[in-house]
Amino acid sequence: MTEKELDNEIQASLKKIENSLPAIMPRLSEDMIRDNLMSDEFLDFVKVNMLPIEQMMTFYQCAIMQVETKFKILNEQFSLNLDRNPIESIKSRVKSYESIMRKIRRKKIGLSVEDIEGGIHDIAGVRVVCSYIDDIYLLADCLLQQDDVTLVERKDYIKNPKPSGYRSLHLIVEVPIFLQNEKKSVKVEVQLRTIAMDFWASLEHTLHYKRSEKEFSGSEAEELAAELADCAAEISRLDRRMQQIRDRITEL
Ligand code: GTP
Ligand code: MG
Numbered sequence: 336m337t338e339k340e341l342d343n344e345i346q347a348s349l350k351k352i353e354n355s356l357p358a359i360m361p362r363l364s365e366d367m368i369r370d371n372l373m374s375d376e377f378l379d380f381v382k383v384n385m386l387p388i389e390q391m392m393t394f395y396q397c398a399i400m401q402v403e404t405k406f407k408i409l410n411e412q413f414s415l416n417l418d419r420n421p422i423e424s425i426k427s428r429v430k431s432y433e434s435i436m437r438k439i440r441r442k443k444i445g446l447s448v449e450d451i452e453g454g455i456h457d458i459a460g461v462r463v464v465c466s467y468i469d470d471i472y473l474l475a476d477c478l479l480q481q482d483d484v485t486l487v488e489r490k491d492y493i494k495n496p497k498p499s500g501y502r503s504l505h506l507i508v509e510v511p512i513f514l515q516n517e518k519k520s521v522k523v524e525v526q527l528r529t530i531a532m533d534f535w536a537s538l539e540h541t542l543h544y545k546r547s548e549k550e551f552s553g554s555e556a557e558e559l560a561a562e563l564a565d566c567a568a569e570i571s572r573l574d575r576r577m578q579q580i581r582d583r584i585t586e587l
Contacts, residue, residue: 387448392429395459397512398521399427402461405484405510409477421470423530426462430455456487456507457524464533467578468493471504471527478508478525485509487522493532499539499560500567503528531570539563 336344371377403425410422430438435455439446444454451458465471471493479486488507496502504527509520528536542563546556 388451391448391452392458394512394519394521395429395523398510398523399429399459399461401510401512402459402478402508402523402525403427405478405481406461406463406474409474421465421467421474423464423466426464428460430458430460452522456522459521459523460526461523462526462528462533464528464530466530467581468529468574469578471529475504475506475525475527479506483511485520493528496567496571498564500564501536501539502532502567502571503536529574531574535563535567535570539567 406422406425410420414420435451435458438444438455439451442454444450463471463474465474478484485508486506487509488505490505493502493504506525506527507522508525509522511518512521542556542559545551551559
């Protein structure tokens with residue numbers, strides 16, 4: 336075989352390997368993960384280290400139950416005393432592992448449970464939807480008056496709406512949960528808004544999400560954002576008018 340022929344043969348073999356790599360690679364990486372990462376030692380490591388995280392998530396779930404119950408009790412009481420329910424609905428969630436990880440990465444938070452608890456305030460989230468703006472402030476005041484609720488932060492996006500047009504009252508509160516031998520303070524983010532603000536926020540959230548997925552051209556997204564900001568202003572006027580009409584009716 337001449338040197339040239341040998342060279343050609345080597346080139347052809349290399350090409351064959353190169354072409355088959357995409358098919359082999361996933362299997363190779365699967366084999367590598369199975370053989371190296373799924374060892375007993377590694378699985379033990381995951382188990383030991385996941386336990387505090389799973390425990391932390393359970394605490395947040397308990398804190399949500401605590402805060403939800405407080406709102407439900409207030410709703411019952413107003414229903415008895417005022418003959419109306421200020422709360423239209425309550426929606427709660429514990430932040431998903433994926434969102435927690437993304438926030439840890441974005442805010443450069445440490446990986447210990449203490450760092451996560453200290454750095455992320457919205458792992459437990461309770462959203463309270465009301466019909467009228469005044470009820471938002473009434474419920475917030477009633478919650479904050481309770482002696483086991485501590486206010487950590489208050490952001491009033493109703494009085495100071497975001498540039499997007501977003502409106503809601505946000506409270507970060509700390510509530511105690513009682514465990515077998517200890518009491519633990521847990522943070523919960525409470526968002527209070529009207530039905531109309533809630534309706535607006537879910538549509539605007541969809542735009543935000545689709546925008547990050549680049550499903551729109553830049554100018555189309557800008558146009559929709561401007562249209563939504565305009566709707567937010569209209570919704571705000573509508574909320575205030577509805578409030579005034581209700582006030583006049585109840586004064587009768
Ligand atoms: P995060 O790191 O995102 O939690 O920011 P932050 O701690 O400054 O909280 P912020 O008060 O800005 O908002 C917290 C939450 O309010 C978000 O996770 C959303 O649920 C909601 N929110 C805030 N701004 C907007 C907005 O412009 N549109 C919509 N749809 N929701 C918003
Ligand atoms: Mg937040």
